[in-house]
Amino acid sequence: MSSRVRIDVPEGSGFGPTHLPYCVFRPLGEEPRVGARLGDSIIDLAVALDDPMFHQPSLNAFMTQGPECWREVRERVTAAAESELPAAAVHAVRSVRLDLPVEIGDYVDFYASLDHATAMGRMLRPTGEPLLPNWRHLPVGYHGRAGTVVVSGTEVVRPHGQRKTDSGTPDFGPSRRLDIEAELGFLVGSGSELGKPIAAGDFAEHVFGVALVNDWSARDIQAWEGQPLGPFLGKSFATSLSAWVTPLDALTEARIPLPAQEPEPLPYLRDSAAWGLDIELRVEWNDQLVSTPPFRRMYWSPAQMLAHMTVNGASTRTGDLFASGTISGAERGERGSLMELTWGGTEPVELNGVGRTFLEDGDEVVITATAPAIGGGRLRLGEVRGRIAKAV
Structure with missing residues (x-):
């Protein structure tokens, strides 16, 4: 008879039985498969649930099944987490390799924070209105490059490109003003047909879960x-995505009303x-906490982002990622x-005793997050981490 084990969850873990974020992992010398995190362990769902849908190199086969299946599987995983499991179904997080959890379809990045848009507007247009006229009427966004979405922990190579000089003409070389953007990503599970917009009220029927993004x-x-078309090579070289996808249903206690939207x-x-x-x-730069951004102040909701993204009839598909900005x-x-x-580089941050503005080679940034958990306490979203490598 095979041995069975029960997973103990340390107090304050943030990865308790009401969270259970999904991942794609590889035990040493084995093929990738889908797991769910409980405490410091991963439950191998292909073994624990005896279902080949989870012996896959991404979450896509599961995500495409739709919300009824997502909820049924979550109930099954919750029941498994509360019982003894076959020893072969349990792996220590530290002993496995974590892969990109989703095969990314399309990637859209929004600009949904009023505080961020106002600050950027004041820097870029110091003598004018910080917000452009359209900003309070629609969630501004742009299409990014899905092929350069990478899993947390992947090194980020400093990009080359054209840089404006004081003479007004460009030179070419590695970026000198390399930056981060702490964001929350939303992953589409159930796609939509071309020509059929997704209503804001149908958000939860299409979005599978969330993950931190840099x-x-x-x-x-x-x-x-x-100028004039917006982000391109300055953004497309890398976007880091957490290896852990928190199911939307795990965030029921985190849901709150939006700030007032004026005009309606x-x-x-x-x-x-x-x-x-x-x-x-929480944003840590070389192990020092430098910022604690609050998602609760976001002006546009993810439901509004998805509605706007599809209102012109654009289709969505399993694995599409849209981020908050x-x-x-x-x-x-x-x-x-x-x-x-x-x-804008004029007010350096003191980092370990040294004034710093933008990222240098070897710098590491780690973004983490917490939210109210079902039943009390707080859950922890899986981190997104990246270190800057020298330009090649």
């Missing part, structure tokens, strides 16, 4: 190339459901980018 940004490249959005952006989220982020608060210590924290 949308690395080369501000000098972005500033020169971004157009009808397709109105939603009676509360899809603000009380999630607190930089999460920032009203105070300096709540800003989710170095551009804001250092006010």
